[in-house]
Amino acid sequence: MAVSMTRITVLANPKRFLDYSSVLLPWTGGLAFVLLAVGLYWALFETPPDYQQHETVKIMFVHVPAAWMGIFVYSLIAGASLGGLVFRHPLSDVAAKSAAPLGAAFTALALVTGSLWGRPTWGTYWQWGDARLVSELLLLFIYFGYIALWNAIDDPTRAAKAAAVLALVGAADLPIIHFSVEWWNTLHQPNNTLVLGGGGIDPAFLWPLLIMALGYTVLFVWLWLLRMRTEIFERRARALMMAKGA
Amino acid sequence: MSAFQALLYRDMKLAFRAGGGASLAMAFFGLVISLQPFGVGPDLMLLSRIAGGVLWVTAALAAMLSLDRLFQADYEDGSLDIIALSPLSLEWAATAKMLAHWLTTGLPLVLLSPLLGLLLNLPAPGYLPLIMSLMIGTPALSGIGAIGAALTLSIRRGGLILVLIVLPLISPTLIFGAGTVIDAIEGTGRGAFALLAAFSVAVVGLSPFAAAASVRLNLAN
Numbered sequence: 001m002a003v004s005m006t007r008i009t010v011l012a013n014p015k016r017f018l019d020y021s022s023v024l025l026p027w028t029g030g031l032a033f034v035l036l037a038v039g040l041y042w043a044l045f046e047t048p049p050d051y052q053q054h055e056t057v058k059i060m061f062v063h064v065p066a067a068w069m070g071i072f073v074y075s076l077i078a079g080a081s082l083g084g085l086v087f088r089h090p091l092s093d094v095a096a097k098s099a100a101p102l103g104a105a106f107t108a109l110a111l112v113t114g115s116l117w118g119r120p121t122w123g124t125y126w127q128w129g130d131a132r133l134v135s136e137l138l139l140l141f142i143y144f145g146y147i148a149l150w151n152a153i154d155d156p157t158r159a160a161k162a163a164a165v166l167a168l169v170g171a172a173d174l175p176i177i178h179f180s181v182e183w184w185n186t187l188h189q190p191n192n193t194l195v196l197g198g199g200g201i202d203p204a205f206l207w208p209l210l211i212m213a214l215g216y217t218v219l220f221v222w223l224w225l226l227r228m229r230t231e232i233f234e235r236r237a238r239a240l241m242m243a244k245g246a
Numbered sequence: 247m248s249a250f251q252a253l254l255y256r257d258m259k260l261a262f263r264a265g266g267g268a269s270l271a272m273a274f275f276g277l278v279i280s281l282q283p284f285g286v287g288p289d290l291m292l293l294s295r296i297a298g299g300v301l302w303v304t305a306a307l308a309a310m311l312s313l314d315r316l317f318q319a320d321y322e323d324g325s326l327d328i329i330a331l332s333p334l335s336l337e338w339a340a341t342a343k344m345l346a347h348w349l350t351t352g353l354p355l356v357l358l359s360p361l362l363g364l365l366l367n368l369p370a371p372g373y374l375p376l377i378m379s380l381m382i383g384t385p386a387l388s389g390i391g392a393i394g395a396a397l398t399l400s401i402r403r404g405g406l407i408l409v410l411i412v413l414p415l416i417s418p419t420l421i422f423g424a425g426t427v428i429d430a431i432e433g434t435g436r437g438a439f440a441l442l443a444a445f446s447v448a449v450v451g452l453s454p455f456a457a458a459a460s461v462r463l464n465l466a467n
Contacts, residue, residue, distance in 0.1 A: 138414045138417055141410070141413070141414040142414045142415070144410060145407070145410045145411035145414065146411075148407050148410055148411075149397060149398070149407060149411060152398070152401045152404065152407050153400060153401060155400075158400065158463060158464060158466075161463035162397045162398075162460060162463060162464070165393075165397060165456060165459055165460050165463065166393075166397055166411060168456075169390075169393055169415065169456055170415065172452075173390075173415045173418075176418050176445065177414070177415075177417055177418055179418075180417065180418035180421040180422060180441070180445075181417075181421065183421070183422075183425075183437075183438075183441065184421045184425065
């Protein structure tokens with residue numbers, strides 16, 4: 001614990017973060033490209049069509065990892081927010097702020113691919129009977145509120161704290177929202193629709209899915225580092241301009 | 247009179263007097279419910295099916311109306327600094343404000359709801375559950391709403407962001423609240439009401455801390 005805490009503290013220094021991340025940046029970008037290329041080729045050309053869903057099952061490979069990332073990125077934001085509020089690491093609010101639009105983009109991607117998948121399988125673009133998709137929709141709105149709060153407060157330290165409190169409130173509420181949506185589905189008795197990604201998964205599909213999930217994750221890390229660096233440079237530029245103006 | 251009571255009475259007076267939002271929320275509730283049939287048609291069967299849900303959604307929106315001034319007015323004229331300096335902790339001050347908001351917005355909506363139920367042809371077994379679910383559920387709206395109000399208190403035109411923040415977070419209240427009415431009409435048990443009460447208790451218990459923390463971060467520096 002002590003070791004890992006020291007490591008995080010070491011990285012919390014913006015200067016050191018910039019040094020490390022400049023080394024990591026090309027590697028993560030390249031690795032994301034390779035993983036996504038391999039994963040997409042394997043998923044689209046080397047997996048057999050499903051006996052029920054035929055070729056449309058392949059939307060799963062872009063949909064399921066996006067849905068995972070939407071939730072994963074939100075938990076990262078909540079973790080960084082807690083770190084920001086409790087330990088006051090200078091980088092944690094930069095990390096949370098930079099991750100939010102990426103998480104919202106992954107969530108939106110999950111919704112778009114989910115409804116495109118829904119069209120051939122359910123016969124409709126949107127099915128309120130799928131609790132996971134409905135929860136993702138609410139998650140997207142929570143992302144929007146979070147990003148809007150960041151942008152609306154002028155003072156950056158105040159914005160960081162307010163956004164952090166909101167992220168933690170959202171993190172406490174999200175499991176309840178998901179449960180309530182699931183409960184709501186049983187209340188309205190949906191016609192036995194096929195749940196996206198539900199049921200067991202064939203090993204032939206599992207490997208390309210895992211590679212795609214890894215590819216999405218590395219892609220996120222790459223873009224995250226890039227956005228964090230941009231945010232740090234922007235803050236420096238603003239500080240310089242204010243120093244000049246004074 | 248304790249500081250808690252003083253703050254509660256003051257906020258209630260402000261809400262009921264000119265410029266306060268208490269009567270506006272009721273007017274909004276009544277107006278939007280009266281407009282529904284123009285949108286979906288006067289079919290009484292259809293109206294009675296959607297009545298519970300429409301009443302709940304509209305009540306939740308009406309409760310949002312007066313939230314944006316909950317902390318902002320006191321922040322702008324400096325009273326929030328005085329409240330923060332008083333021996334009353336900010337957690338209790340936030341609780342007093344939530345309670346005042348509920349008494350001046352939530353409770354009037356509860357009292358008005360059966361009348362509006364008549365307009366939408368709500369089936370007879372739905373009235374008591376509607377009143378009870380609004381009674382138990384609207385404090386959660388005031389609780390989460392107070393967190394949103396405290397987070398956005400320094401933002402000009404913060405009311406819009408406040409609604410954007412609060413509405414997704416209160417979706418469980420809507421689901422369980424409207425579910426309580428459906429449960430009663432269709433005779434499918436009392437699960438929704440129990441879940442609504444559980445959510446409400448959790449929110450009312452925890453939200454003063456989050457709201458006080460949000461006020462504190464806005465008063466710092």
